[in-house]
Structures are given as structure tokens and as C-alpha cells.
Amino acid sequence: MTVEVTAGVPAVDGVTLAIEVRGLSHAFERPDGSSLEVLRHVDVSVPRGRFVAIVGPSGCGKTTLLNLVAGIEEVQSGSVAVSGEVPRCGNQRVGYLFARDALLPWRTVLGNTELAMELAGVGKVERRARAMALLEEVGLAEMANAYPAQLSQGMRQRVAIARTLAPHPELVLLDEPFSALDAQTKLLLQDAFCRLWGRLGATVVLITHDLGEAVALGDQVVLMTSRPGRIKRVFDVALPRPRSIVDLPSEPEYHRIVQELWAELREEVARR
Numbered sequence: 001m002t003v004e005v006t007a008g009v010p011a012v013d014g015v016t017l018a019i020e021v022r023g024l025s026h027a028f029e030r031p032d033g034s035s036l037e038v039l040r041h042v043d044v045s046v047p048r049g050r051f052v053a054i055v056g057p058s059g060c061g062k063t064t065l066l067n068l069v070a071g072i073e074e075v076q077s078g079s080v081a082v083s084g085e086v087p088r089c090g091n092q093r094v095g096y097l098f099a100r101d102a103l104l105p106w107r108t109v110l111g112n113t114e115l116a117m118e119l120a121g122v123g124k125v126e127r128r129a130r131a132m133a134l135l136e137e138v139g140l141a142e143m144a145n146a147y148p149a150q151l152s153q154g155m156r157q158r159v160a161i162a163r164t165l166a167p168h169p170e171l172v173l174l175d176e177p178f179s180a181l182d183a184q185t186k187l188l189l190q191d192a193f194c195r196l197w198g199r200l201g202a203t204v205v206l207i208t209h210d211l212g213e214a215v216a217l218g219d220q221v222v223l224m225t226s227r228p229g230r231i232k233r234v235f236d237v238a239l240p241r242p243r244s245i246v247d248l249p250s251e252p253e254y255h256r257i258v259q260e261l262w263a264e265l266r267e268e269v270a271r272r
């Protein structure tokens, strides 16, 4: 493996990296003053444009890892680089989406979708056009003037997806964005997200507890150990794209990877 750096952006064997995590360890202080070791010597490289899913037992440090990449949490030990730079909270090139949307209740669907672009300084005409195009994609153009309180949970999450993707981020960090949805809405949104991602070409890191979702969406699935979280294994998902999220479960290769993942994850859950 050759690691080079060109104009500040690292590359491994000629592949440009969006994220490079090296020897990352992290601990939190417990209320009694003792230390809780959450991450231990984590190494992960995510090439630009790749869709990487992260799975692991509850409490193994997945969200902490994402927060360190987003610059929300400060690095204690090891290093994190996003496009070759130290992560910075509020970086407009990075979009972050959580399980529960955080829509502003006093703004309409359109106003919420435009928010991140407004902060990024995108002009009014362009931001309206981009927001409406995305609302169309997620099937909410007719609700553009509604307020969040008038929407279902699935609709709110669709607005949150549109808002996250509207500024065309280079990197999208997703923390269980589909977990609070009913089964059908989940499938529709996964499908819509996949289509949009295919068009935007962003790098995506998705945290999920749903192994099927990880395999259906990801190019790679990173499996973490129980706490303190380390990288146990990286699975390559060689399923062709574009993928139909609904039809994938009938593919033998999909089943093989999900079963292998579960066999290894089960050991970690039992250890916990």
C-alpha cells in the first residue's frame, strides 16, 4: 500500500481519500470521574465517492466516530482527516443527518430545505430551484408550503434528506436516518436516497443497526467490535448498481454477506 499526498489530499494506491482515520482512540469521563474507553486504535480509509456503512453492537462508539469525523467531538489521540484537512464543525461541504430530523417548526418545508444553502451563501433564485427539484425527487413538492407539524415522521425525514443534500455536500454523514420509519416508508426513502446519491456522487458514511440496509446501500460494510470499538472486518459488497432496494433480498450474494456479517456481529454482541 502506498500513501501519497497531492495538494493536501491524501491518496492510497492512487485512490483519493475523502476520510482518513489513523490510530484513533477516544474516551469519555463517567459521572464518577473514571474513564470510559470508547474507541481503540481505529484505522479507516474512505475513498472519495464511496458509500460505506458502519455496523457494530450498541454502544461500541459508532456515533462517537462519526462525531469525530464531523468535527463535533475533538480528537484526543490519533488523527482524522476529511479531504486532507482537520475536521471542522459547520463545514458546508459536509452534511450530517440524524435519526430524528431537526426541522425548524416555524419554517415551511421549502424554508427548511433551503436552510443549509442559505447558510452556505447560495443565492435566492438558485436555492429555490434546487430545493424544489429535491422536494420533487422525494415526493414532497406539493407540500412545499406546509409546516413540519403538518407532516408525518416519514415526510419530515424526507425534508431532512432534501435539506442535507441540497447544498451538494462532498461528504454525507448519516446516523441511523431510516431507523424511526415504518417498513414501507423506509424502503421508499432508502431507494430515493440511493438515486440521489448516484446523481450527486458524494461520499457517504452511514451508521445503521440494520444489516440488510448496510448491504443494500453500501459499497463496503465496516464491522466494529464491542466497546472499546475497533475495526473487526471490512466487507466488500460486489452487488451491481443501480440497485433495486426492494428486489435485492432475493439475490443470493446479498444473503451471503448479511449472514456472514451477522455471524461475526453475533460474537461481538455476546461479548458485550
Ligand SMILES: Nc1ncnc2c1ncn2[C@@H]1O[C@H](COP(=O)(O)OP(=O)(O)OP(=O)(O)O)[C@@H](O)[C@H]1O
Residues within 6 Å of the ligand: 028, 029, 030, 036, 038, 056, 057, 058, 059, 060, 061, 062, 063, 064, 065
Ligand atoms: N458525551 C459523552 N459523554 C459521556 N459518555 C458518552 C458521551 N457520548 C457517548 N458516550 C458513551 O460512549 C459510548 C459509545 O456511545 P456511541 O453513541 O458512540 O455508541 P454507538 O455505537 O453509536 O451506540 P448505539 O448503537 O447504541 O447508538 C456509550 O457508552 C455512551 O454512553
